[in-house]
Amino acid sequence: MLGTQWIVKTLKEKGVTTVFGYPGGQIMPLYDALYDGGIEHVLCRHEQGAAMAAIGYARSTGKIGVCIATSGPGATNIITGLADALIDSVPVIAITGQVPTNLIGTDAFQEVDVLGLSLACTKHSYLIDNPQNLPNILQEAFTLANSGRPGPILIDVPKDIQLADLDYQHYLTPANKNSSVNNAQLFPISQDEIKLAKQMITDAKKPMLYIGGGVGLSGAITELRDFMSLTQIPSVSTLKGLGVADLTNPYYLGLVGMHGAKAANLAVQECDLLIALGVRFDDRVTGKLNEFARHAKVIHVDIDQSEINKLRQTHLGLQGDIKQVLPQLDVTVSIANWHKRVEELKTLHPTRYDHPGEAIYAPALLKRISERKPQNTIITTDVGQHQMWTAQHMRFTHPQNFITSSGLGTMGFGLPAAVGAQMARSDDFVICISGDGSFMMNVQELTTIKRKKLPIKIVLIDNQRLGMVRQWQELFFNERYSETNLSDNPDFLMLAKAFDIPGQTISKKSEIEPALDTMFNAPGAYLLHVCIDELENVWPLVPPGAANENMLEKSAKE
Numbered sequence: 001m002l003g004t005q006w007i008v009k010t011l012k013e014k015g016v017t018t019v020f021g022y023p024g025g026q027i028m029p030l031y032d033a034l035y036d037g038g039i040e041h042v043l044c045r046h047e048q049g050a051a052m053a054a055i056g057y058a059r060s061t062g063k064i065g066v067c068i069a070t071s072g073p074g075a076t077n078i079i080t081g082l083a084d085a086l087i088d089s090v091p092v093i094a095i096t097g098q099v100p101t102n103l104i105g106t107d108a109f110q111e112v113d114v115l116g117l118s119l120a121c122t123k124h125s126y127l128i129d130n131p132q133n134l135p136n137i138l139q140e141a142f143t144l145a146n147s148g149r150p151g152p153i154l155i156d157v158p159k160d161i162q163l164a165d166l167d168y169q170h171y172l173t174p175a176n177k178n179s180s181v182n183n184a185q186l187f188p189i190s191q192d193e194i195k196l197a198k199q200m201i202t203d204a205k206k207p208m209l210y211i212g213g214g215v216g217l218s219g220a221i222t223e224l225r226d227f228m229s230l231t232q233i234p235s236v237s238t239l240k241g242l243g244v245a246d247l248t249n250p251y252y253l254g255l256v257g258m259h260g261a262k263a264a265n266l267a268v269q270e271c272d273l274l275i276a277l278g279v280r281f282d283d284r285v286t287g288k289l290n291e292f293a294r295h296a297k298v299i300h301v302d303i304d305q306s307e308i309n310k311l312r313q314t315h316l317g318l319q320g321d322i323k324q325v326l327p328q329l330d331v332t333v334s335i336a337n338w339h340k341r342v343e344e345l346k347t348l349h350p351t352r353y354d355h356p357g358e359a360i361y362a363p364a365l366l367k368r369i370s371e372r373k374p375q376n377t378i379i380t381t382d383v384g385q386h387q388m389w390t391a392q393h394m395r396f397t398h399p400q401n402f403i404t405s406s407g408l409g410t411m412g413f414g415l416p417a418a419v420g421a422q423m424a425r426s427d428d429f430v431i432c433i434s435g436d437g438s439f440m441m442n443v444q445e446l447t448t449i450k451r452k453k454l455p456i457k458i459v460l461i462d463n464q465r466l467g468m469v470r471q472w473q474e475l476f477f478n479e480r481y482s483e484t485n486l487s488d489n490p491d492f493l494m495l496a497k498a499f500d501i502p503g504q505t506i507s508k509k510s511e512i513e514p515a516l517d518t519m520f521n522a523p524g525a526y527l528l529h530v531c532i533d534e535l536e537n538v539w540p541l542v543p544p545g546a547a548n549e550n551m552l553e554k555s556a557k558e
């Protein structure tokens with residue numbers, strides 16, 4: 001068979017039912033194979049949209065997302081998506097077309113060194129220069145994408161390799177025929193290390209669980225919640241860790257870091273043992289690093305050895321699968337005084353929604369959406385103030401139900417991610433929370449929503465500003481508002497109407513409930529355009545370079 005037919009065959013054998021992409025000259029042979037290949041192809045209207053839809057597909061299911069693009073500008077357009085997948089540890093496979101092998105290095109039409117470009121933003125990259133290598137590379141790519149710490153894989157396939165007619169089965173080595181991933185076998189933990197971890201937890205007077213995205217990637221949600229129930233150790237979550245913790249646990253404090261809950265940040269600063277699970281000690285979490293949890297010993301559990309001791313020196317680093325580690329930490333602790341202190345912090349620093357006036361208060365709106373959304377709703381967001389408000393004020397019962405660009409902070413992420421999530425989980429409700437700045441960055445994906453008749457609901461929070469940048473300009477740049485005025489935005493309802501998507505605009509608190517009734521009952525896609533005050537800021541905020549206890553809770557102007 002042709003190389004392209006083997007690619008489609010392999011995708012189907014790996015359980016891939018949906019791919020996202022955009023055709024072009026050097027990838028046309030693969031699109032010919034897809035024409036009647038039995039895999040659903042979603043035509044996104046920009047290759048970046050295809051990459052981010054693949055991320056949404058992967059993050060909402062735990063499966064590998066696949067995107068396809070042609071050579072040159074098609075391939076360069078997916079680079080941002082690959083970078084997003086790398087930093088958020090998302091298993092994605094990108095297949096790109098390339099000029100024929102005899103033209104590589106000649107500056108041929110639409111030739112770019114995609115392998116070179118991708119090295120900084122992929123877990124692994126391949127340029128196939130021999131058709132005999134195709135079957136094993138495809139098998140390796142699927143294994144690598146999900147083994148250890150997940151991540152994106154790029155496979156660059158020259159046009160002549162795609163058209164090579166070979167007995168590919170003959171070249172598939174036995175080791176790759178039934179390749180599978182077993183992280184427990186790859187990363188065993190010694191019982192001496194487990195014994196030391198248990199002793200450290202037992203000895204602690206003020207232990208704290210620091211929950212990151214790695215817990216969800218490990219599939220360790222049940223194990224984490226069981227550990228929380230067994231030990232009643234207080235806990236906080238990173239942005240990507242939201243949805244993992246048991247929200248009913250009385251000692252769960254919520255989001256930690258720059259825009260984290262005040263009680264969460266203060267409790268972490270007071271703890272004497274920090275149990276870090278699948279985290280990166282990211283600067284947006286730690287604030288001033290050498291003052292983050294300054295009194296605490298650190299146990300760091302992560303499948304990626306490079307993360308342990310990278311930023312914060314640990315007292316015990318455990319490289320292994322969190323799903324295998326947590327059940328072994330079967331300890332009981334006596335921390336009644338610490339419980340009392342955590343409860344005190346939560347009482348002293350509650351979240352308030354008593355916003356004056358008639359104007360819509362975005363945190364209260366998002367809290368209400370959270371209360372009304374169906375149980376298994378998927379929320380995607382773009383990046384900015386609305387993203388932080390969503391993380392602070394909406395509640396998630398599973399990490400696959402909250403999809404946001406955490407590490408890279410990619411504006412334009414939310415809409416295509418919602419497309420991927422809706423394609424993956426057609427029976428579940430999908431809401432994209434966006435801002436007027438981010439929305440315009442991949443607005444072309446409204447066409448994808450129209451073509452596939454996807455019932456995605458879009459909540460567009462519009463302050464006619466590049467809100468988060470404007471907030472920093474107010475606080476840290478002497479109110480010099482350089483290029484953050486978006487008052488020339490288009491008429492968003494008219495724009496949506498051009499794609500056959502109905503909607504409405506609201507600007508007053510009294511309009512919220514009827515508008516939510518309409519949105520939740522809409523049979524198809526719907527745009528709820530929410531106008532808010534341009535001066536609204538995200539609070540609390542840890543200033544850059546400050547320790548986490550030094551949070552700002554309002555500006556001098558407010």
